[in-house]
Amino acid sequence: MRAEANPLFSVRSRRGQRGFGLLNSFLLSGAAALLVWGGLYVGKYGGRFDGDEFDEAPHGRPAKVVAGAEDPNAKVLKRGAIIFQQCALCHQADGSGDPTKNVPPLAGSEWVLAESPNRVIRILLSGLTGPVTVKGNVWNGGIMASWRKTADNPSALTDEEIAAVLSYARNSWGNKAPMITPEQVSAIAKEEKRPPTVSWSAEELLKVPLTGAPAASAALTPDQLKAALQALPAADLEALLKDVKK
Numbered sequence: 001m002r003a004e005a006n007p008l009f010s011v012r013s014r015r016g017q018r019g020f021g022l023l024n025s026f027l028l029s030g031a032a033a034l035l036v037w038g039g040l041y042v043g044k045y046g047g048r049f050d051g052d053e054f055d056e057a058p059h060g061r062p063a064k065v066v067a068g069a070e071d072p073n074a075k076v077l078k079r080g081a082i083i084f085q086q087c088a089l090c091h092q093a094d095g096s097g098d099p100t101k102n103v104p105p106l107a108g109s110e111w112v113l114a115e116s117p118n119r120v121i122r123i124l125l126s127g128l129t130g131p132v133t134v135k136g137n138v139w140n141g142g143i144m145a146s147w148r149k150t151a152d153n154p155s156a157l158t159d160e161e162i163a164a165v166l167s168y169a170r171n172s173w174g175n176k177a178p179m180i181t182p183e184q185v186s187a188i189a190k191e192e193k194r195p196p197t198v199s200w201s202a203e204e205l206l207k208v209p210l211t212g213a214p215a216a217s218a219a220l221t222p223d224q225l226k227a228a229l230q231a232l233p234a235a236d237l238e239a240l241l242k243d244v245k246k
């Protein structure tokens with residue numbers, strides 16, 4: 001059967017002119033409706049064709065909160081990832097290190113993962129050289145220079161950047177440890193008298209306590225403890241001894 005002969009597609013008027021069949025009218029009006037709807041949709045949700053537009057909320061209304069978008073840590077970690085490209089030259093993008101250049105891994109490293117940032121911040125501030133044990137292997141022969149920005153080393157990292165890159169290393173490749181803040185870096189930089197040009201050895205670093213301040217009893221020799229107790233007023237000493245005896 002030829003299509004024209006099918007009244008669904010084509011009708012012939014009495015005057016013999018060809019008109020639209022029932023189905024064609026449906027298709028046409030359907031297409032027109034789609035066009036109108038599409039236009040309305042783009043007008044409402046198209047974000048005025050702004051490249052930065054990603055949200056379906058119409059303009060003028062508060063955007064939906066996208067999970068994670070408000071997380072300040074995510075922003076810092078993103079920044080850290082960019083800075084880390086400089087570290088990756090030696091430590092590799094996956095933090096696995098480079099045995100051919102005596103570069104130890106950061107993934108799974110106890111120096112990176114220690115809950116307290118006391119040592120790892122110092123490594124970045126003044127550098128590290130000499131034998132260092134990482135994940136049970138001794139690494140030796142490599143040198144990591146200071147990453148701290150100074151007048152002599154202007155292309156290095158600010159305290160904020162050191163915090164970001166360390167936070168990134170502590171939360172990548174399966175690593176999980178607390179973020180490091182710029183304030184923590186600044187506090188250690190201020191308190192640490194070591195110049196950035198004198199690299200740490202691992203041996204020296206291991207003496208840096210991982211807690212804020214060493215416990216008083218560990219810091220005092222028995223003689224010092226005795227002197228400290230003798231300096232107390234008699235009543236206080238008596239109260240203290242009673243308390244200790246309990």
Ligand code: HEC
Pocket residue numbers: 084086087088089090091101102103104105106109110111112120123124128129130131132134139140141142143144147165166169202
């Ligand atoms: C020029 C190569 C080089 C670059 C670039 C480099 N490091 Fe290192 N890094 C080393 C070497 C070598 C050691 C080991 C030094 C030693 O043997 O005492 C090391 C040691 C470390 C350690 C302590 C040991 C460990 O594996 O955990 C940390 C942490 C560290 N680097 C972090 C970083 C970060 C963060 C950056 C980027 C800001 C960086 N490094 C850039 C070469 C490099």
